[in-house]
Amino acid sequence: MQLPLVLGKRSVPEPATAVVGGHIADYDRAHPTTALLVVEVADSSLKQDRLTKRAIYAAAGIPEYWIVNLPDDCVEIRRDPEPAARRYASVAIARRGDTIELGVLRGVRVAVDDLLPS
Numbered sequence: 001m002q003l004p005l006v007l008g009k010r011s012v013p014e015p016a017t018a019v020v021g022g023h024i025a026d027y028d029r030a031h032p033t034t035a036l037l038v039v040e041v042a043d044s045s046l047k048q049d050r051l052t053k054r055a056i057y058a059a060a061g062i063p064e065y066w067i068v069n070l071p072d073d074c075v076e077i078r079r080d081p082e083p084a085a086r087r088y089a090s091v092a093i094a095r096r097g098d099t100i101e102l103g104v105l106r107g108v109r110v111a112v113d114d115l116l117p118s
Helices: 046-059
Strands: 017-019 037-040 064-069 074-082 088-095 097-101 107-113
Touching: 037 046, 046 064, 046 074, 046 088
Parallel strands: 037 064
Antiparallel strands: 017 037, 064 074, 074 088, 097 107
């Protein structure tokens, strides 16, 4: 389910998924205003996810942003936001067979194969 992530007065993206802090009850009356991790699934939206959404999430200081890149069969991992520059300092690519350790939740790993269609 895609729900809004309120990152500013004019910035309310709806990521494919987001890991947010707190408790479910914290969001009964308002959408989250930050996230630990945002994930977008990209096919025809790849260019927008790499440019526009990347800039939005970096400017908001989201510590980790993943793009499940369907055309190239990989996951693009962006970390270390530079909010003033609206970019991420670290970019890595994970491919089938790899696992990704969440930067914000040490010890939690996700298999790339579980994110990509078979």
